[in-house]
Amino acid sequence: MELERKRKNEQEMVEKMIHIYCRGKHKSKKGCLCPQCQALADYARARTERCPRMAEKTFCSACPHPCYKPQLREQMKQVMRYAGPRMLLHDPVAAVRHLVLTRSL
Numbered sequence: 001m002e003l004e005r006k007r008k009n010e011q012e013m014v015e016k017m018i019h020i021y022c023r024g025k026h027k028s029k030k031g032c033l034c035p036q037c038q039a040l041a042d043y044a045r046a047r048t049e050r051c052p053r054m055a056e057k058t059f060c061s062a063c064p065h066p067c068y069k070p071q072l073r074e075q076m077k078q079v080m081r082y083a084g085p086r087m088l089l090h091d092p093v094a095a096v097r098h099l100v101l102t103r104s105l
């Protein structure tokens with residue numbers, strides 16, 4: 001059950017970050033995603049669902065064996081770079097948890 005909680009937590013976190021990014025960069029309305037970011041969110045969700053390393057890793061962004069396609073990986077990197085610092089204002093608890101998990105690798 002711990003694993004499922006972790007998985008769900010990661011999915012929510014990633015989606016939140018994509019929303020922050022899309023709103024800031026693509027001027028999407030709150031709660032909406034542009035087609036490009038929607039595709040990225042869908043992809044990320046599918047990857048997290050199928051991730052075989054859920055037990056040993058923390059977040060996909062911190063995984064030593066990322067399974068993202070290069071193009072989407074690049075997109076995700078930009079999302080993380082943009083949304084990471086903003087998460088601190090948006091959702092400090094989750095952001096700090098993310099930082100701690102990412103750094104503990």
Ligand SMILES: [Zn+2]
Nearest residue numbers: 022026034037
């Ligand atoms: Zn977008």
